[in-house]
Amino acid sequence: MTITQSAGEDFPPMPAWEIAQWFNTPHALQVEDLRGKVVMLHTFQMLCPACVLHAIPQAQRVRKAFPLAEVAVVGLHTVFEHHEAMRPQALDAFIHEFRLAFPVGVDKPADTGPLPRTMSRLNLQGTPSILLLDRQGRIRLQHFGKIDDLELGALLGRLMAQA
Amino acid sequence: MTITQSAGEDFPPMPAWEIAQWFNTPHALQVEDLRGKVVMLHTFQMLCPACVLHAIPQAQRVRKAFPLAEVAVVGLHTVFEHHEAMRPQALDAFIHEFRLAFPVGVDKPADTGPLPRTMSRLNLQGTPSILLLDRQGRIRLQHFGKIDDLELGALLGRLMAQA
């Protein structure tokens, strides 16, 4: 749960995400566009109970607690099951009803297999998962499942304190 | 919020519901099948935040707290908006993921207009709404929005105490 600390500061760079469609943003976002900010990548599925009951409200709280210029919250809809029930049109209704206040990208389906492309590339274990990127776009936390507000806040605070 | 009390005990009978499809029950349920039990009819939409965050967990708690022979919990999926996103196939995934432990019927769409048939017939104001039926199948509470566990429990207890 703690930020990976390596001697040589060899944190892996966040690879590009592959997005089929964006919501809540006037134009497509690239990882590089967020350089200079701390980034919380919140990966979820709209029909995943732990996402809806815990991780999405937490992502909303993070969006509200920190200035846009300091922390970017980006949702990534990584559908790997019940694909028919979680198409972009349904996600649009979900985002509207739950009043999500941050950009959400739809992880691009793969040519074969249920896992979407960014999810595979990042080797995510399921939803919800959180990735935290430092201001240089390096992955400093990758966590599957719940994380407490206190710990998440401390990780964000640490990263905000770094140039 | 209190149970309607009329001098002559003139409580309206629950009208028949019109169901397009059932989940979590081996055969279609009729209102009359539940005669003799207290019934909690929990009307919801799978993409309604107050339903997902409050009313559905409460319906699950009611299911768990009281014996099947005493209290029947029946879900009614009354889709009146975002129809494309809440089709029965999506509801099926939702029921599975949220592990709903009670029968759920899909309120039958009307020939015209967004409101489904049972919702119109009952003149429901939105979701979530709760209806409580006494052992004679009469409507003793119809409530739109949240209701506390303590008050809901007291209403159920009162109805359970009546022959």
Added chain:
Amino acid sequence: MTITQSAGEDFPPMPAWEIAQWFNTPHALQVEDLRGKVVMLHTFQMLCPACVLHAIPQAQRVRKAFPLAEVAVVGLHTVFEHHEAMRPQALDAFIHEFRLAFPVGVDKPADTGPLPRTMSRLNLQGTPSILLLDRQGRIRLQHFGKIDDLELGALLGRLMAQA
């Protein structure tokens, strides 16, 4: 957790309580004064965490949810440990700060031993404990520890429904 049901309706009558001092009531209360109402006897200690964090807020909710004419909530301060720290003067400050909105009686210390008199008489196992009395003053529930709002509400509703 369910109300005791005996064939011959042989529910034990609530014995008299022995109170050293009352708070939040202009005159001493006797069990008989409450005949005709459903009574929730909430036994607690002001320095018991499960009382402060769970049972006292619940007792306050019960007081607020039901009319005074139907449900009486009575607190009983059953000090059986840390006697020096929970004297009536400290309880007075506690009642004031936590804004308890129901009468509270101090269970009378015994001549010998740490257990106060009413606690011994009722054979209570600890705090918090709840007793529910029906309108005839008979004990219908005696429960040590937490109880959910839904179950407590149902028990109160059942008892309110009885003449």
Added chain:
Amino acid sequence: MTITQSAGEDFPPMPAWEIAQWFNTPHALQVEDLRGKVVMLHTFQMLCPACVLHAIPQAQRVRKAFPLAEVAVVGLHTVFEHHEAMRPQALDAFIHEFRLAFPVGVDKPADTGPLPRTMSRLNLQGTPSILLLDRQGRIRLQHFGKIDDLELGALLGRLMAQA
């Protein structure tokens, strides 16, 4: 709620506290003993509802979430009302029952007036109040009332990141 930022980094140093009695520590603590650690000074009264229901559980979570070598949590019992009910003997029972897992000092009563000495010196507005000190022992946050875990975590994280 945000950490004070001054151009010249002129953060006030934490003054010495005056403690009548310590609990949960084998020897008296001085502010200087904690130099090098981030310090959360949690000021409370054992009969203050917002302390008991919110701030004390939060202080316990902070103690649990971060290593002792990084974050020191110190309780300060600043009794300014109901003095008779919150004497050290009562506090001892409280600490035991609520299983407080950090050192707690009793703020020394003043010669005159209800406010204890450290409380006056720090000009605290009431309880609960939180002070955060950086590794140099400078006051970086002084906050009266509730603060969310996410914000508190971020402040602690920022301070932990600083040498």
